[in-house]
Amino acid sequence: MRTVILGVIGSDAHVVGITILERAFEAAGFDVINLGVQSSQSEFIDAADEHDAEAILVSSLYGHAEQDCQGFQQQINEAGLDVTTYIGGNLAVGQDSFEETRETFKALGFDRVFDSETDPEEAIEALKADLGHRSREEASSEKIQLGS
Secondary structure: OOEEEEEEEOOOOOOHHHHHHHHHHHHOOOEEEEOOOOEOHHHHHHHHHHOOOOEEEEEEOOOEHHHHOOOHHHHHHHOOOOOEEEEEEOOEOOOOOHHHHHHHHHHOOOOEEEEOOOOHHHHHHHHHHHHHHHHHHHHHHHHHHHHO
16 A cells, blocks of 8 residues: 655644545545644655655645745655655645646756645646656666666
C-alpha cells in the first residue's frame, strides 16, 4: 500500500477538507498519515521519512500558504526524501487568477497545485498517475544501472 502524508500547514486550523481527503484517499487504497491542522514543515518531513511515504499532500485554506511553504522543497531535499508534493486549497489572498497561484507554488517546488474547488477524485487520479510514472522511471533507471 502506498503511503501519503496529509496535513494543514502553518497556522491554518481548517480541518474539514483534510478529513474529506483522508477518507477519499483511504477509499482509493492509500495508507494516509493525517497530521491534522497547524502542521509545520518539519512535521511533514519527519512523518514522510518515518513512514517511507511516496507523497506529501499539503492543504491550506486561510490564504497564507505561500509564506508557510517558503523553503519547504529545500528542506525535503536536504532530508534526502524523494516524494511527490501536492498542495491544494485557498492558497493565496489577492492574486488575479488561479493560474498565477499555480505558477507561484510550482516555483516553490510543488508537483501539482489544486484550488479549493477540486474534487478529491481528481487529486487521487493525478497521484496514481504521478506515482505510476515515477515507478516506471525508477524501474528504467534500475535497468540502466544493472545493464552498465
